[in-house]
Amino acid sequence: MVTISDVKSSSSSRENRTATHTHIRGLGLRPDGAAEKIAAGFVGQEGAREACGIIVDLIKARKMSGRAVLLAGPPGTGKTALALAISQDLGPKVPFRPIVGSEVYSAEIKKTEVLMENFRRAIGLRVRETKEVYEGEVTELTPEETENPLGGYGKSISHVVVGLKSFKGTKKLRLDPSIYESIQKEKVSVGDVIYIEANTGAVKRVGRSDAYATEFDLEAEEYVPVPKGDVHKKKEIVQDVTLHDLDVANSRPQGGQDIMSMMGQLMKPKKTEITDKLRAEINKVVTRYIDLGHAELIPGVLFIDEVHMLDIECFTYLNRALESPISPIVILASNRGICQVKGTPDLVSAHGVPPDLLNRLLIIPTTPYIEGEVRSIVQMRARTEGVEVSDAAVEFLAKEGVRISLRYTLQLLAPAQILARVRCGGAGNTKIEDRDVREAEELFIDVGRSRKLVTEGGKAYI
Structure with a gap:
């Protein structure tokens, strides 16, 4: 006989999914526009979140069409999370089209055609x-x-x-x-x-x-x-x-x-x-059809992550596309400092974006997380992945997140959970201890130790 068992649903079923930004549910702003320290899955970055809240209000008031925003900050400071939070606050009725800068390079169609296609998807x-x-x-x-x-x-x-x-x-x-x-x-x-x-x-x-x-x-x-x-x-x-x-x-x-x-x-x-x-x-x-009242235009959001991957031809086309009478809101993100603009021999500019386009942008900076914020993010991510972590392990991960990087710290959770399960003989709900995280850190080196390894033993590498 076939056995059919009932699957119990719970309010935390969404938190069991382990996508990178699963826990982000919005910008976490109060009615007056001020950002809570921890809200809607967000920790810190209060200034950037409040600025994004103003952008959301402008989009809802239909006053942002044909304009662009740049999220600029070091890697791992929540730029993609901010863009996704904007889409959450706008709701499902507003089109949101996320792409990465490298997606425009296709063997089938031109770069400018890929950009225009995504522009039209966002309207x-x-x-x-x-x-x-x-x-x-x-x-x-x-x-x-x-x-x-x-x-x-x-x-x-x-x-x-x-x-x-x-x-x-x-x-x-x-x-x-x-x-x-x-x-x-x-x-x-x-x-x-x-x-x-x-x-x-x-x-x-x-x-x-x-x-x-x-x-x-x-x-x-x-x-x-x-x-x-x-x-x-x-x-x-x-x-x-x-x-x-x-x-x-x-x-x-x-x-x-x-x-x-x-x-x-x-x-x-x-x-x-x-x-x-x-x-x-x-x-x-x-x-x-809009003039006759039979249709309503809804300018959406086109989010281009790693925008420094675009070349000068794409940036020139972006300038033209933003001036179109039918244009979405464009949100760009870059983690570059002063660097060469792709596709040019000697043009150097901030964030890898040409100066003429930078003049058009509202720039929102993001800053590195402090230890207390990293601690809160680690605890939130552990709940999202269904992992139990001891206080000592959380403190160690918070210090390493500031010293090395937030991304590396969060990546240690999954292997540390496996090591904790092995240590306890395969028990189901196992708490990650300090020693499990340290062992995972020894097995999986960070980018700093990797660079040191290559520098000291460079002759052994091709």
């Missing part, structure tokens, strides 16, 4: 259209067959009869065979709640009618109530799409040129370049 369009629809629970689904006009023994579908029921009544529809194909693709059966667009014939299965809900636990269906009102009604349909989705859909047009046709043509994109002429035409259609 959302919310389309509202009032459509004439038939909506209800399917009470009848009968395809009517006729003799094949081409002869032979087969038969073809001449039409399909669909019965729909709502709270206010029922209606029987006689539909075209092409709509029957859409019904089959949606896997519609009697008892399902669907809606059919009167103009296009598009069919959407909403779910199973809750009248068919059972008392069994093992149910894969999503049950929905029977629609209110009449079967035939006018309904406002809201759809969120990015400008890049419209670009891809219209690079292979298959239907009308209205905004909903654009969204209905979304297919798996290929790595092909989209022309500026096509994008300009799409911008005209989008602008017209």
Whole structure:
């Protein structure tokens, strides 16, 4: 007999995931905009968080479009975490597109095309259209067959009869065979709640009618109530799409040129370049729909980490793209000091960014963490990874985090947990002690000891 056990859910289920920034849930600001010392998964960096809070307010007020921000600071000071916290505070309705500077280098398309594609991915369009629809629970689904006009023994579908029921009544529809194909693709059966667009014939299965809900636990269906009102009604349909989705859909047009046709043509994109002429035409259609009040533009956030990896050609293109009438908010991050701008023979600038672009940026500095902040981060990360650490081990890790680096210290947690488990004979919940961390540090050297090793024994290396 197959044994099925219930999985107990808990409020800490999210903390069991061990992604690098899992614990970040926002900027952790008070209503007056001041930053808490420890809040929303963030520790320290109060000045940078308060500055990012102002950026969030500007984005929500639609006053940041076409502007750029630079997060500048040493490695491991929370620049990527700040960008992700901004996206958390903006909410899921605002597009957020994170990339790394090295992603623009592709063998298939140009660097500038990759940048523009990500610019368009970070700009959302919310389309509202009032459509004439038939909506209800399917009470009848009968395809009517006729003799094949081409002869032979087969038969073809001449039409399909669909019965729909709502709270206010029922209606029987006689539909075209092409709509029957859409019904089959949606896997519609009697008892399902669907809606059919009167103009296009598009069919959407909403779910199973809750009248068919059972008392069994093992149910894969999503049950929905029977629609209110009449079967035939006018309904406002809201759809969120990015400008890049419209670009891809219209690079292979298959239907009308209205905004909903654009969204209905979304297919798996290929790595092909989209022309500026096509994008300009799409911008005209989008602008017209915004002027008519049928759509709303939502400038999102494009986050480019390790921006010093871009070359002078990309930086020049960024200057132009930021001046576009349709542009997202761009957040850049760099951990470089004074260094050469990539792609130039002798141009040296701060953060690896050309001076003309630096003049456009609002620069937010991040600073190295002090020992107390490192201690809090280690404790928070231990909870996130489900690891129990003794006070002595936490103190040792905090001192090493200041002396070496925060990233190296956090990476010692996982091997130290394995060493502690071995020391205790494979017990389940084992507390990491001071000696386990020291042993892990001996096994896995940091970058300083690695540099010393190469310097002293350099002749043995190639």
